[in-house]
Amino acid sequence: MANAIRTQPDQPASTPQAMLKPATPWLWLSIVAALLAVAGSLIALAVNSIYAPLTPVFLPQALAQDIANLFIVVPLWLVCVMLALRGSLRAYLLWLGVLIFTAYNYVIYTFSIPFGPLFLLWVAILGMCVYAVIGGIGVIDHRAAAARFASPRAVKVVAWVLIVTAILFGLLWLSEDVPALLAGSTPQSVTDMALPTNPVHILDLAFFLPAVIITGVLLLKRKPIAYTLAPAFIVFLILTSVPILLTPVVQVVRSQAAAWSVVVPIGTLTVVLLGVLTWLLSTIRSPQMAGHGE
Numbered sequence: 200m201a202n203a204i205r206t207q208p209d210q211p212a213s214t215p216q217a218m219l220k221p222a223t224p225w226l227w228l229s230i231v232a233a234l235l236a237v238a239g240s241l242i243a244l245a246v247n248s249i250y251a252p253l254t255p256v257f258l259p260q261a262l263a264q265d266i267a268n269l270f271i272v273v274p275l276w277l278v279c280v281m282l283a284l285r286g287s288l289r290a291y292l293l294w295l296g297v298l299i300f301t302a303y304n305y306v307i308y309t310f311s312i313p314f315g316p317l318f319l320l321w322v323a324i325l326g327m328c329v330y331a332v333i334g335g336i337g338v339i340d341h342r343a344a345a346a347r348f349a350s351p352r353a354v355k356v357v358a359w360v361l362i363v364t365a366i367l368f369g370l371l372w373l374s375e376d377v378p379a380l381l382a383g384s385t386p387q388s389v390t391d392m393a394l395p396t397n398p399v400h401i402l403d404l405a406f407f408l409p410a411v412i413i414t415g416v417l418l419l420k421r422k423p424i425a426y427t428l429a430p431a432f433i434v435f436l437i438l439t440s441v442p443i444l445l446t447p448v449v450q451v452v453r454s455q456a457a458a459w460s461v462v463v464p465i466g467t468l469t470v471v472l473l474g475v476l477t478w479l480l481s482t483i484r485s486p487q488m489a490g491h492g493e
Contacts, residue, residue: 222291225334226280229298232327233276236301239320240265252313256391259453261312263445264304271441272297288347289480292427295335296434302328303407303435307398341423348426350482354418357429357479362415364436364468365408372400407435433476440469 243249243265250261276297282290305325309318348354376397379386388397411432417425443465447457 221338222335223284225331225338226283226294228327228334229294229331230277230280232301232324232331233273233280235320235324235327236268237273239317239324240268242317244269249315249317250312254391254393255455257393259446259449259455260442263442263449266445266449267438267441272301272438275438276301288344289483291335291339292344292430292480293434295332295427296431297438298328298332298335299431300435300438302332303402306402311392311394311398336427339427341427345421345423345426347483347485348479349484350479353479353482354421354426354429357433357475358415358418358425360415360472360475361411361418361429361432364472365411365415368403369408372397372404376400411436430476430479433472433479437469437472437476440465440472444469 244262250258253261276294279290279294279297283294302325305321305328308321309325312321375386375388386397386400388400389395410428414425414428414432418429443461447459447462450457
């Protein structure tokens with residue numbers, strides 16, 4: 200059975216650690232990025248001037264993102280790295296999702312937060328995460344990794360969950376953007392945040408949502424690379440919900456009107472995605488069992 204991660208010819212994958220050895224530089228690079236992310240979020244939460252230019256709508260979102268970074272994203276990130284260094288394919292796939300989520304969010308940090316003392320730190324985190332994602336995906340033997348997934352039914356369900364979720368989010372963003380374009384006005388979310396455009400809509404409509412739909416379609420066709428990307432995209436969607444769910448809490452703490460209306464739909468989606476992800480990961484077999492299944 201081919202290894203889930205390519206190894207050098209002179210380094211047989213007799214242990215999980217050896218199997219993941221080519222990914223080691225990218226895993227360690229991401230640890231540096233994680234530590235920088237912790238520093239940046241701590242500073243942003245402690246120094247009021249960092250987010251002082253943000254509007255009352257944008258500020259709670261930024262604070263919620265930093266809280267999510269500190270207490271959920273980075274701990275998950277570091278645990279996944281440690282387990283991946285010990286040879287866990289599940290942890291490796293989760294790690295890719297955390298990296299994609301972080302790169303996405305630091306595009307928003309760098310392009311949407313006014314220039315300030317954390318700018319170069321945010322740029323460094325963004326760059327490290329982008330390169331770690333590219334390198335991390337590049338060292339995977341996608342065909343061998345795909346062979347580790349034992350349940351065609353779970354794979355099919357995940358594919359449709361990805362496709363439907365991406366389409367629904369796309370329609371949601373377009374329901375705000377298209378009427379504004381037809382009316383010659385500015386979308387309310389853009390006005391509320393005092394930005395030229397909505398960075399979330401741009402990233403989602405141009406890159407992320409099409410990538411999720413394509414991955415879902417490729418997964419239905421049993422293309423190997425989709426088995427690598429699908430868990431990562433589910434992780435991305437789950438982590439995206441965390442700051443959304445935290446924002447009303449931050450608003451309450453700041454004595455603002457809280458947008459509790461998002462909690463039920465986003466919370467429900469998060470629970471569904473967690474269930475689907477858990478199911479999919481539970482179907483991953485050991486390399487030995489995968490080899491016997493061929």
